Amino acid sequence: MGKYILKRCGYIVVVFLILSFLMYSLYNLIPTDPARQELEPQRKALKADEYQVLYQQLRKQMGLDDPLPVRYLRWMGLWAKPNGEVSGMVEGNFGYSNLYKRNVVEVIKTPMANTIFINIFSTIASLGITIPLGIYCAVHKGKRFDSVTQVVTMLGYSIPVYIIALIFMFLFCVLWRVFPIMGMKTPGMEYQNGWQEFVDMLYHIALPVIVMTFSSLGGMTRYVRSSMIDALSMDYIRTARAKGLKEKVVIYSHAWRNALLPVITSILGWFLGIFGGSVIIENTFSLNGMGKLYWQGLNNLDFELVLAIQMFYSVVSLVGSLLIDISYGLVDPRVRVDK
Amino acid sequence: MAKKKGFFLTRWLKRGVLGSDQEVRDIMQEEQVQTPFRTMAKNFFGKVTVRIGLCGFILVFLFVLIGPYFWVLDLSEQDSTLINLPPSQSMMSVPKELNGKIADIAAGRTYGVGLDTDGKLHTWGYTRITEKINMADIPEEVQKADIVMFAAGEDHAVAMDADKQLYVWGNTRLQQGNFSSDMKKKMKSPDETWDIIQLEASNQFSAALSSDGTLYLWGNPNVADIKMRSQYQGNIAKVALTSNEYFCLLKDGTVAYTGYKDKGSAFAAIPEGLQGKTVADIASTSSTMAAVTSEGEVFVWGNAKNGEKTLPEFAAPVKKLYGGRFHYTALLENGDVVCWGSNKYHQCDVPANVAHNANIRAIYTGNFQNYAVMADGTVQTWGLKGFVLGTDGLGRDLLTRIVNGGRVTMTVGAISVIIATIIGVVLGGVAGYFGGKADLLIMRIAEVVGGLPFIPFAMILSAVIGSRLDPTQKMYLIMVVLGVLSWTGTCRLVRAQILAQREMEYVTAAKAMGIKEGVIVFRHILPNVISLLLVSMTLDFATCMLTESSLSYLGFGIPLPTPTWGNLLTGANNSIVIQQYWWQWVFPAAIFGVCTICINMIGDGLRDAVDPKSAER
Numbered sequence: 001m002g003k004y005i006l007k008r009c010g011y012i013v014v015v016f017l018i019l020s021f022l023m024y025s026l027y028n029l030i031p032t033d034p035a036r037q038e039l040e041p042q043r044k045a046l047k048a049d050e051y052q053v054l055y056q057q058l059r060k061q062m063g064l065d066d067p068l069p070v071r072y073l074r075w076m077g078l079w080a081k082p083n084g085e086v087s088g089m090v091e092g093n094f095g096y097s098n099l100y101k102r103n104v105v106e107v108i109k110t111p112m113a114n115t116i117f118i119n120i121f122s123t124i125a126s127l128g129i130t131i132p133l134g135i136y137c138a139v140h141k142g143k144r145f146d147s148v149t150q151v152v153t154m155l156g157y158s159i160p161v162y163i164i165a166l167i168f169m170f171l172f173c174v175l176w177r178v179f180p181i182m183g184m185k186t187p188g189m190e191y192q193n194g195w196q197e198f199v200d201m202l203y204h205i206a207l208p209v210i211v212m213t214f215s216s217l218g219g220m221t222r223y224v225r226s227s228m229i230d231a232l233s234m235d236y237i238r239t240a241r242a243k244g245l246k247e248k249v250v251i252y253s254h255a256w257r258n259a260l261l262p263v264i265t266s267i268l269g270w271f272l273g274i275f276g277g278s279v280i281i282e283n284t285f286s287l288n289g290m291g292k293l294y295w296q297g298l299n300n301l302d303f304e305l306v307l308a309i310q311m312f313y314s315v316v317s318l319v320g321s322l323l324i325d326i327s328y329g330l331v332d333p334r335v336r337v338d339k
Numbered sequence: 340m341a342k343k344k345g346f347f348l349t350r351w352l353k354r355g356v357l358g359s360d361q362e363v364r365d366i367m368q369e370e371q372v373q374t375p376f377r378t379m380a381k382n383f384f385g386k387v388t389v390r391i392g393l394c395g396f397i398l399v400f401l402f403v404l405i406g407p408y409f410w411v412l413d414l415s416e417q418d419s420t421l422i423n424l425p426p427s428q429s430m431m432s433v434p435k436e437l438n439g440k441i442a443d444i445a446a447g448r449t450y451g452v453g454l455d456t457d458g459k460l461h462t463w464g465y466t467r468i469t470e471k472i473n474m475a476d477i478p479e480e481v482q483k484a485d486i487v488m489f490a491a492g493e494d495h496a497v498a499m500d501a502d503k504q505l506y507v508w509g510n511t512r513l514q515q516g517n518f519s520s521d522m523k524k525k526m527k528s529p530d531e532t533w534d535i536i537q538l539e540a541s542n543q544f545s546a547a548l549s550s551d552g553t554l555y556l557w558g559n560p561n562v563a564d565i566k567m568r569s570q571y572q573g574n575i576a577k578v579a580l581t582s583n584e585y586f587c588l589l590k591d592g593t594v595a596y597t598g599y600k601d602k603g604s605a606f607a608a609i610p611e612g613l614q615g616k617t618v619a620d621i622a623s624t625s626s627t628m629a630a631v632t633s634e635g636e637v638f639v640w641g642n643a644k645n646g647e648k649t650l651p652e653f654a655a656p657v658k659k660l661y662g663g664r665f666h667y668t669a670l671l672e673n674g675d676v677v678c679w680g681s682n683k684y685h686q687c688d689v690p691a692n693v694a695h696n697a698n699i700r701a702i703y704t705g706n707f708q709n710y711a712v713m714a715d716g717t718v719q720t721w722g723l724k725g726f727v728l729g730t731d732g733l734g735r736d737l738l739t740r741i742v743n744g745g746r747v748t749m750t751v752g753a754i755s756v757i758i759a760t761i762i763g764v765v766l767g768g769v770a771g772y773f774g775g776k777a778d779l780l781i782m783r784i785a786e787v788v789g790g791l792p793f794i795p796f797a798m799i800l801s802a803v804i805g806s807r808l809d810p811t812q813k814m815y816l817i818m819v820v821l822g823v824l825s826w827t828g829t830c831r832l833v834r835a836q837i838l839a840q841r842e843m844e845y846v847t848a849a850k851a852m853g854i855k856e857g858v859i860v861f862r863h864i865l866p867n868v869i870s871l872l873l874v875s876m877t878l879d880f881a882t883c884m885l886t887e888s889s890l891s892y893l894g895f896g897i898p899l900p901t902p903t904w905g906n907l908l909t910g911a912n913n914s915i916v917i918q919q920y921w922w923q924w925v926f927p928a929a930i931f932g933v934c935t936i937c938i939n940m941i942g943d944g945l946r947d948a949v950d951p952k953s954a955e956r
Contacts, residue, residue, distance in 0.1 A: 015787055026803050151388075154943070158936040160885045162892050163928040166911060174918045181914050276792030280889055284912045294795060295893060298802045310799060317790040 008325065012318045019314050020089075024072045027303050035059045089311065095304030099297060104308045108293065112312070114184070115282070115289040118205055119274050122212040127267065130217055134224025138259075139251060141229060149221065156218025161277060165211045165284045172207055179207040182286040208285045212278070216270065223266045224259070231259040261332045265324055272320045275313060379870070383948035392940025399934045403749055406742035413739075414900045420448045420493060420664065420706055421734035423920050424726055430464040431708050431720040437461055439716035445540075446705020447491030450474050458485055460498070465725070468494045468510045470919065481506045491705070492540030493582075497547075499538060503529040505547065513543050513559040522547075522555050541580035548578050552590055554597075564598040571597045579623040579662065581606070581641070586628050592617035594630050610638045622662035624680065629667055631657045637669065645681035653677060661704035663722070668704045676702065676711065684723035693719045729922035732910075741927055744902035745934070751818050751897070752884035756876055758822025759883070763829025764865070764872070770830070771837030772860045781830070789827035793886065797824055798895040810898050817896055821883050832875055836868040870949040877942035881935045888931065904931040 035058040043051060059065055063074060063082045073079035075095075077088020087093045094104040137146045156164075173181040180186070184204050191197040231237070232255050240250045279291030286292065290309055297305040373381070383389055430449055433441075440456040450464035452474070460482060466474035474496060484500035491497075495509035495516070504526055507516035518526070525533040537548040544558025544565050552573045556565040563583040575597075577588040584606055586596045596607040606628055616632040623629065627641035627648070635656020639648045645665040655673040662668075666680030666687055674697030678687035684707045693699065698714040707723035728737040770781040800820045805813045837860065840846065849859050888905025890896030897903050904927055911917065911924040 015783075019787065023799075026799070030803060030806065154939055155932075155936060158881065158885075158939045159928075159932045160889055160892075160905075160935075162889065162908065162912070163932060166908070166917065166924050166928060169912065169914075170917050170921075174914055182912070272790065272792060276794040276796075279794050279798070280893065283893060291795075294798070298798055298895070306799065310795065313792045313795050317792060318787075321786060321790050 008322050021072055094308040097302055097305040099300045099302035104305050111288055111290045111293045122209045126213040126216045130220035131224055134221045135228055137225045138228035153218040153221045161215040162280050162284050164215050168211050184288045208281050227259040227262040231255040264327050268320050268324045272317050379948045386944050388940045389944030392937040395937035403745035407746055410739040410742050412743040416735050418734035421730050424730040426729040426922050427725040430725045433718050434461050434463055441712050444703040444710050445489050445491035446703050446708045448493045448706050452491045472510050474509050478508050488538050490538040490540040493542040497538050497540045497545045515558050518557050539580045542582040546578050566599040568597055579621045581623045582625040588621045594618050605642050610640050613638050620660050622660035624662045625664045631660050647680045651679050661702055663704045664706045668709055686722035690721050728926050731923055740902040744904050744907050748884055748904045751887045752880050754818045755821035755883045756880045759826040760829050762826035764833050767830035767833030768860045771834035785827040785830050801895040810901050814897050829875055837864055840864045874946045881938040
């Protein structure tokens, strides 16, 4: 097992390097000139030829004329910069955000925490609903409740999440005014203590979490249901029932254990998916999350910021696929991952 | 031959009455044997959800396919006078109480004001100016007063009673109700010089003309040219207002641009043909001016962008002229009514019973509306009735945008699915059939591409590559990006199927016959996989449409003003739009939702029919 994980980690590193190189080259397609930007304020004070000299000097200093792989390695922190300093992603320097005029690490901290918090919240909520619902539908297959659920879940995954968000906003923010329509905190609010701030935040993210949960119900419930039906049609279930075991034991101990395997794959895959999906939710509700930051960064051409977030997404997806494989082995002893 | 035909006909009849099963059983007296394809079709069409889905999808598809020919998209379309109109068809429905007793009508922006012979004012059409201001709320003092004259503008109306007092209602926040001190003085103690013969209202300003030739102008000076050159005062016979300027017919029968902007303005360039001729009537649209000479000749000048200058052939000299927003309506001496100018909202389609009818008592023309009051007191209307699905924040017809947006969204969805399927089939076929290193490499790539968060990646590709592209190229880019990012599912499916089929006898047979491997994969094995491929294509089609719309919603898909079902909803996430302008998000969301639900229903049904094992689930 350990050897397998090591092997997979090595693979992840290779894939990450390739991916990041591709992304980096993609960004270099965009015509930007940081040296010119840097010199712009002094431009009027300088003569044309002085400016040219200074400009060329700065370009050299910044290493803009070096070949692409060298610049990439510098950005990664694996190659010395022209001034001899080694500082890049590996050293924890993710670059400088032009939009916020701060280091990317500082900019990204709070939104990242928010996004992870919201996503975990909605994951727990939707798992808490979908798994029992899926099991119930599988056990009562073909009954009226099952048919209705099938139709409702179909609506859930057919309608895009922002339309669901609009409908929920209309219901809860306009019609009944239960939740605030957007933002992360009450404007102009002064908090006495941290707890109050936390409660206010919970109040603000309640609707986004509900929307995210609702929109993910469809796919997950169907998945749980179909894998559970597969498991229930196995011979060992008949045996267990023939032995006179209680129906509860048959369902939860025998069938569910075996149905869990495909479910785990989809849970993790879907957990990764909601990182991408939260771009939409965060923009619709103007939450201070990473998706919103990403959107702002892309709109304002703040590429170091965008690149850093993109790297985060890539790492999350790669580590996620590793976790899927490992959890396979943990949940199902029959699967020998190290083979 | 005829006999045989009859025989067939009776068979068809029998089949129609008894059903085909009955007939077959009659002949063979045994149970019918079906081909797999027929079983599939039977399973497929037998389901209620599939039937609903098919009907729904075909309806939406036809609507989107044929609709653009009826509702032609104009990308540059926008009109400030038509913004945020709710769905209605009542802009010209004159109230029943007015029928037969109309004294006067004034046509405003999207509403009308009418005075009945009892002196009561009525309003109709879309009268809401803002959330608070409604033209239908006629002030008490106006309703009580004995109104003799009134005019309706963009967002306000002006009225004068028999005591020569002026009233303004509607939007008065932008000085629309600020009379000059001169006017206030005269209203307080009316003398013979305060004898108003004409009232006009336009975009945030109004004009009143007294019989001694003095013109009074008031309103928002930032929008309108409401100053007047003093040499014309006392010499004015009629005034006509454009959306922010005005011009006058003088008492000596000449036309003058009396505003302060003077030269340089296109309005000041009065046509030379008018010189030496006596002008009988004047009228104006929002950006042109027109004059009729006493011989019935029409001259139009100004910024004619909608064909106001292309005059039709008049059967008789023109007697009177009326101006809408982009069109003119003329009453000829023989009683005919002729319209020209923009005909976008059918404001120039004069009804047959008006066009050649000598019994017209009066004609009133507003923004896009025309009213003709007949001698018997009935009203004939033509022009813009309203919008079936309302308009958006730029005054564009939502129905047109939904129809055309659907076309774009469906095209993008279909083409990206085709791209994804081609990539997926080729790579999956290679990986599944050849196995080994090719398989390993392809599946690793598929794993990485499939594992990446979709939306952020598509956004980045669209932003980075698309920054230098024009909208059409960007549409192609989105198709390619969606295709390139969503082939992994198809690839896996094809690979798994081919792995299973590879060991079948017919493949061994094909190999033994010496057929090339590529031919075996794509011509022998693939047809056996095609049904499953069809299922995944159907479901992917819905997914691609969803993704495209999400990208467009975020502003990284197809850029405005090209409509798609996604970017129609951009900007809908604020409480004002959600609550007040509900039609702007409900209709696009509804048709899009119906479309994707129907496609998913079809896809699910197809999967159950193709793979009966999954139907048991």
